[in-house]
Amino acid sequence: MDTETSLAAPRPIRVQIVEDELIFAYDLRQNLEALGYSVTGIASSEQQAVDLAARERPDLVLMDINLGRGGDGTRAAKQVSHQLHLPVIYLTAYAGDDILQRAIEAAPYGYVLKPIQIVELNATIRAALARVEEERKTRRAERRFRLAMEAGRFGVMEFDAARRQFELDGFMESILAQPSQSFTVGHDAFLRHIEESEVRQSIDSLLLAGRMVQVCTAWRRDDGERIWLEIHASYFPEEDRVVGILRDVSERVQAEEHLRQAAVVFETTGDGILILDREQRVCMGNKAFERITGWRVQEVLGQRPDDFLHASRSGDRRRVVATDDQDSIQVEITCRRRDNSLFPAWEGLSPVIDRVGKLTHYVLTFCDISALRSVESRLTHVALHDALTGLGNRHQLDICLRHNIARAASRVDDGGFGLLFIDLDGFKNINDSLGHSVGDEMLVEIARRFRTTLRQNDVAVRMGGDEFLILLDQLRSTEDAMALCRKLLALISEPIRTSVGQTVSTTASIGIALFPEHADSADELVKAADTAMYAAKAAGRNRGAVFSQGLARRALERLQLEQGLRQAIVRGELELQWQPVIDLRDGRIIGAEALLRWNHGDSGRISPERFIPLAEETGLILPIGDWVLEQACRNAADWKAQGLEPGRLAINVSALQLQQEGYAERVGEALSRHGLSPEMLELELTESSLQHGEAVQMALHKLRAxxxxxxxxxxxxxxxxxxxxxxxxxxxxxxxxxxxxxxxTDPNDMAIARTIAVMAMTMGLEVTAEGVETEIQRTILLGLNVREVQGWLYHPALPVGKFTELLVARR
Structure with a gap:
């Protein structure tokens, strides 16, 4: 097959004839075919013309205007031209203005008058088809241009300086918040969308001067939304216009902003960051990496972190990452600095995935957690040690006790262990009288002495306040424990020189308990040592005591006594008895002291010497004291209502009551509630109460007021x-x-009594002697100018009813 036969012959031009005179139509067809045209068909009516053109899609339609009964050729031409977009040439014998006007509406490509000259028709057809081809190229170019604008989301603007208006076209929907279409907008209406006045003025000046405009600016749409608009425009002298493009670049501006922010974060973050390629080789690093490790980024480019950063140490948790691993990993790891020093680091490795899901890079971040580990170590120390003395605390004691118990259970040959419970004697008085700072210095010094005396495996613990426990490892006998006890008592009693230049000293009571002889659990062992300590304190203090079952029974009795005392008020077991105060000169009753008695439901009368100290220790003295005050006021109000004159009534108060906020106010309220004069009431306090600081002194001044x-x-x-x-x-x-x-009989007692009486008289204070039981005591006291006494020589403490009878009898 040769080249010529292989080339396809050009397609003949296809023409449709619309003519109601068939003879003319056939003749025309013959002439056209003779010229090489292909006639697609002949239509004789308006409808046939449209249907045939729609079906055959010819290159050109020759249209007769007057189709007789077949309709109007101009209407058919309009449909063929506007709907099917086919070129039309009129063949007609009519050339009147009205016909011509209707024919032009179809935008014909030629107008040939009958009778037709075939040469003229051929030229007209060729010219029309050439025009069609050019228009088709223009439309194709315009379509490509518009599609390009749509793809790039460009808007087109033309600025006519003479008319001061913009013609806008293209993709304007995102810019003006309305569908894309061509429209015209005034100069001021266009520029008011630009937010920044400086940019607005600059663009205006450039446009009016015919200079190039290239700017990215904030643009406020009609719906109020703010976007970023890029404008590129130039002046074209031949058109005398400024032509340019507009584009919504909000996404790009935001992305650039995010990149700038990311760059700032990358360079300023405190964490070291390395960007790795797919093979985990270093591509980039930040300043924090250099600061933390001492390596310069240029020194490690192309290396893997395992080659220079990660230290290989046994026990380290290793991070194994496979190629294309798309899971983020975080792990604690040991890293190496440039000077080969090591530091603990918290490291994360995250993959970077592109839009198609392919791994491109890794981001390795790490931070030096040396400070965190140091803080954790300090926190662990704080959690297990007393802040003041540095000794262990309750938590450490619990851990050590359970550890020793478990070890003793598994290693019988090593024997058990011991626990010493140490309580300083009279420490509260030192604290209250000399101040807490002096008390703290004492505790710190005593703790230091413990550390220098105990064995390495022994554990000293401060339970709080002035209580210490010492866990003695592998203690074999109570004799060994007592030997250490005596040594500790000697150490504690040594004077302590404080920072204020004052020397103080104290003693201690120590309880000793052994495991497993005295207890089989941690809690029971502590309880046993505590019980033994109370026994040492009760025996006179400054000594040690070993736990025994007898001590346990007494501790149980004390617990039962405390529980019974808590219920005494509710059960009505407490009672006030009144001991009269007598004037030695005439024997008159001038007052009475309220004495508290406890009638236990099961045990009968319990001595105040037993339950009052217990109430002080447990704080029960506060509700009991309130009950005593209320009961005493109630008794006084009853006697007042009966017309009896008991005189001055005294009740005892403790330091704890005086330390309570608002105690003086409560006393005043009780007196007012029962209609009593404050001068009827006298509050008795002990010398130890005066050593509880300013709170007690303030309360006393309020009461006296x-x-x-x-x-x-x-x-x-x-x-x-x-x-x-x-x-x-x-x-x-x-x-x-x-x-x-x-x-x-005792000169010393006589001297003391005389001194008190003289001192009281000198200071303007009244004096009352307690416990007067004989006439000779009465005589001596009279000689010492003591006028008021209490005692069995006159009356014991009397129940309320008996005391009332006494008042009635002496009225």
Whole structure:
């Protein structure tokens, strides 16, 4: 097959004839075919013309205007031209203006008058088809241009400076918040969308000057949304117009902003960051990487982190990452600096995936957690140690006890272990009188002495306050424990020089318990040592005691006593008895002291010497004290209602009551509630109460301001400074019965009683002697100018009813 036969012959031009005169139509067909045209068909009516053209799609339609009964050729031409987009040439014998006007509406490509000259028709057809081809090229170019604008989402603008208006076309929907279409907008209406006035003025100046505009600016749409608009425009002199494009670049601006932010984060973050390729070789690093490791990024480019950063140490958790692994990994790992020093790091490795799901890079981040591990170590120390002394705390004691118990159970040959419970004697008085800072110094020094004395495996613990426990490892006998106990007592009792230059000293009571002889659990062992400590304290303090079942029974009795005391008020077991206060000169009853009694439902009468100290220790003295105050006021109100005059009524108060906020106010409210004068009430406090600081002193001043009298009970038996009497609003001193008992036979008691009486008289204080039981005591006291006494010589403490009868009898 040769080249010529292989080339396809050109397709003949296809023409449709619309003519109602068939003879003319056939003749025309013959002439056209002779010229090489292909006639697709002949239509004789308006409808046939449209249907045939739609079916055959010819290259050109020759249309007669007057189709007779077949209709109007101009209407058919309009449909063929506008709907089917086919070129039309009119063949007609009519050329009137009205016909011509209707024919032009179809935008014909020629108008040939009959009779037709075939040469002229051929030229007209060729010219029409050439025009069609050019228009087709133009439409194709315009379509490509519009599709390109649509694909690029470009808008087109033309600015006519003379008319000061913009012609807009193209993709304007995202820019003006309305569908894309061609329209015209005024100069000011266009520029007002630009947010920044400086940019608006600059663009205006460039447009009017015919200069190039290239700008990216904030654009406010008609719906209020803010976008970023890119404008590129130039002046074309031949058109005398500024032509350019508009484009919504909000996504790009946002992406650039995100990239800038990411770059700032990359360079300023405190974490080291390395960008790795698919083979995990370093491509990039940040400043934090250089600061943390000492490596410069240029030194490690192309290397794997395992080659220079990760330290290979046994026990480290290793990170194994397969190629194309798309899972993020976080792990704690040991890293190496450039100087070969090691540091713990928290490291993360995250894959970077492109849009098609393919792994392109890894991002490795790490931070030095040395400070965190140091803090964790300190926190662990804090969690297990006392902040003041540095000794262990309760938590460490619990851990060590359970560890020793488990070890003793598994290794019988090693024997058990011991526990010492240490409580400092009188530490609260030191704390209250000398201040907490001095008390803290004592505790720190005692803890230091423990550390220098104990064995390496022994554990010293501060339970809180002035209580310590010492866990003795592998203790074999109570004799060994007592030997250490004596050594510790000697250490504790050594004087301590404080930072304020004052020397203080104290003693301790120590309880000893052994495992497994005295307990079979941690809690029971601590309880046993605590019980033994109380036994040592009860035996006189500054000594040690070993736990025994007898001590356990006494501890149980104490617990039962405490529980019974808690229920005593509810069960109505408490009672006030009144001991009269007598005027020695005439024997008159001038007052009475309320004495608390407890009638236990099962055990009968319980001595105040047993339950009052217990109430002080447990804090039960507070509700009991409130009950005593209320009951005493109620009794006084009853006697007042009966017309009896009991005189001054005294009740005892503790330091805990005086330390309560608002105690003086509650006393005033109780007196007012029962209609009593404050001068009827006298509150008796002990010398130890005066050593509880400013709170007690403030309460005393408030009580005295109410008009309540204040008496210092058992004067001379405590350790209070005599100078304190000068600053306290006391009204009475009470000489303790211990000085009255041997008043007639012991010169020392006589001297003490005389001194108290003289001192009270000098300071303007009243004096009352307690425990007067003989006539000779009465005579001596009269000689000492003591006027008021209490005691069995006159009356014991009496129940309310008996005391009432006494008042009635003496009225």
């Amino acid at each position: 109410l008009g309540v009298y204040l008496a210092l009970d058992d004067f001379g038996t405590g350790f209070s400074s005599l100078s304190m009497l000068k600053f306290l609003p006391l009204t009475r001193l009470k000489i303790d019965r211990s000085f009255i008992r041997d008043l007639a």
